[in-house]
Amino acid sequence: MTTTEKNALSRRSALASAAGLGLVAALPAIPAEAHPTATEREEMPTDRRVNWPDLEPYGLADTRQDLWPREDNSLTLPLELRPRDKERGLVWIRDTYVNCFVVNGRAVYVATGTTRVPGLDLAAPWNDGIFVWTSPSLKGPWALAETTGIRPDAEKGKVWSPEFTGENRPGRTTVAPWQEYWYDDRFGKRGEVWAPELHHFRGKWYIVACMGDHSRKVGSFMLVSEGGVEGPYRLIEGNHDKPFGDSFIGGPKFIEPGAYHHIDGGLYTEGDDAWLVLHNNLYAKFRDDMEDIVPTTNLPEFQQTPYPSEPYLEGASVFKHKGKYYLVQSAWDRTSVDPYGSARHAYDNPGTGRVQYQYDAVVAVSDHFEGPYSKRWTAGVGIGHNNFFVDHVGRLWSTFFRNPSAGYWSDPSRIADAAVPGIVRLEWTGRADGRLYVERSHRGRTVSG
Structure with a gap:
């Protein structure tokens, strides 16, 4: 997006x-x-x-x-409604992500995506984080992740948000400074998270997502859960200072120079190995500890067959x-x-x-x-x-x-x-x-x- x-x-x-x-x-x-x-x-x-x-x-x-x-050939999933969804009767979501994993011998279905806050028509210039739903089957019931035991006063199902800065501790970062909300005269409150993916790999839950165009830095990052699918999640070490990859010129003109990195990151796993997949034809291998990608001078590119007028x-x-x-x-x-x-x-x-x-x-x-x-x-x-x-x-x-x-x-x-x-x-x-x-x-x- x-x-x-x-x-x-x-x-x-x-x-x-x-x-x-x-x-x-x-x-x-x-x-x-x-x-x-x-x-x-x-x-x-x-x-x-x-x-x-x-x-x-x-x-x-x-x-x-x-x-x-x-x-x-298709259906709309009956995701549990949040208070903000009641008037519509359906969750407003972009970049819908659904997957199925086998955990402890049982199928676990997960859903997430880009959502918006009440009062805004879009998921920008800010939104309030990442929501997760789970289900035992595609038919449902699709329930918001049970996060109330982690954050009794927060909205159920919200597993990560720029507002969770108070959870940062020495040696454990939940929200990096570049992911926090900020303000300016043009947009007011700024900072949104896009296109989250949820993966179960080597017995842990990972979320790969992207801070959007109105953020201090724009680009992809990864979270890892120290508990179950509901979290709590922390930011991996490689994203404490910036998104994955180097910055380059891109995005809308209002993005500050040096703030734009590669967006829409995703995770691909095979066996015990994992790769980051980015837009602009790029990929990178993750370190064995999954705390960062393997360092390289330039991220490798997929060998593709571009269109004559590559969009x-x-x-x-x-x-x-x-x-x-x-x-x-x-x-x-x-x-x-x-x-x-x-x-x-x-x-x-x-x-x-x-x-x-x-x-x-x-x-x-x-x-x-x-x-x-x-x-x-x-x-x-x-x-x-x-x-x-x-x-x-x-x-x-x-x-x-x-x-x-x-x-x-x-x-x-x-x-x-x-x-x-x-x-x-x-x-x-x-x-x-x-x-x-x-x-x-x-x-x-x-x-x-």
């Missing part, structure tokens, strides 16, 4: 109508007793083993409605399935008019006549973590800034949230259905040229967790 890509609602274009608008870390071993039910077996999609032909030229966006979350990509993550590595990134499909007067959808840079349409997930596949990765394809329309995961019976899913800042879901007629905790089923097309797509149409079927 980025605040630089907010559009006025008036930017809706007739081009979208011409395009045909429609409706809407590998899992640890499952214990032998965790067999799927008969209903779950029936709902497991079979591999279609059919890749759609690539669109030409490379860089065009696939808008087919089969790649949209629909009633037959800004964000929300990067890596997912392994059936021996293949899938590099998942988010890109805006921008509409324009081709030389023949028809609507053109492509992953272009901004330009005259190019209007943001859908925030898509684009994916490439490789036999190796670092690449080289194949050409990208559209895995799902409007599901950008997502994560792929496997449930406890082996079904593949992606999250989505419907971006309210611009494009299709920012339209006044649809904005009420944006920023949701959504999940959509995926299908795999087989080993030969394996691709992951949003599960394509099955008539007469509805999805359940």
Whole structure:
């Protein structure tokens, strides 16, 4: 996510109508007793083993409605409501993250994401931290993490916040100075946290998240729990002074020079090893103690196949399935008019006549973590800034949230259905040229967790 890509609602274009608008870390071993039910077996999609032909030229966006979350392939998770959610009746969330881990022989589902404070329409220029929900299954019940024993006076489910500075102790940092709230004449209160991910690795819980554009320093950091999924969490040593990676020029003009680092950090684990995945094509190996990344002069880059007009990509993550590595990134499909007067959808840079349409997930596949990765394809329309995961019976899913800042879901007629905790089923097309797509149409079927 980025605040630089907010559009006025008036930017809706007739081009979208011409395009045909429609409706809407590998899992640890499952214990032998965790067999799927008969209903779950029936709902497991079979591999279609059919890749759609690539669109030409490379860089065009696939808008087919089969790649949209629909009633037959997706659902909105019934996350426990906080007091701020009662009026809407649904949690307002961006960058929805859901995963399933096996802990002490049982499946544990977790959910988190970017949320906003009451009174603000966006999760900026400040928000109040990271909330976590847990459940024994996708169906629920989805309960806020039980944090009241740690902070009796704080809102239930809030596991980390810039406001927790009072928890800092010698030898234990919860909130670094660069993560604290601050104030100026332009924005008033400043400092927001974006796009948290939650991982269970080597018996511990980790959160990777990003301090957003209005923070003193903008970039990714990692927390580790000294208890359960509810915390308490502390900041790892490598982020006491700054986010991961070096600073560079980027982001909105109001970000102070030297304050912008690599955003949207994520964690990929395999065996006993772990890597940080960042936007701008970067990754880094974590030290064995997980207190920082391995030092290097320059962070290594994934070997990718860029588009002819490589746009800004964000929300990067890596997912392994059936021996293949899938590099998942988010890109805006921008509409324009081709030389023949028809609507053109492509992953272009901004330009005259190019209007943001859908925030898509684009994916490439490789036999190796670092690449080289194949050409990208559209895995799902409007599901950008997502994560792929496997449930406890082996079904593949992606999250989505419907971006309210611009494009299709920012339209006044649809904005009420944006920023949701959504999940959509995926299908795999087989080993030969394996691709992951949003599960394509099955008539007469509805999805359940």
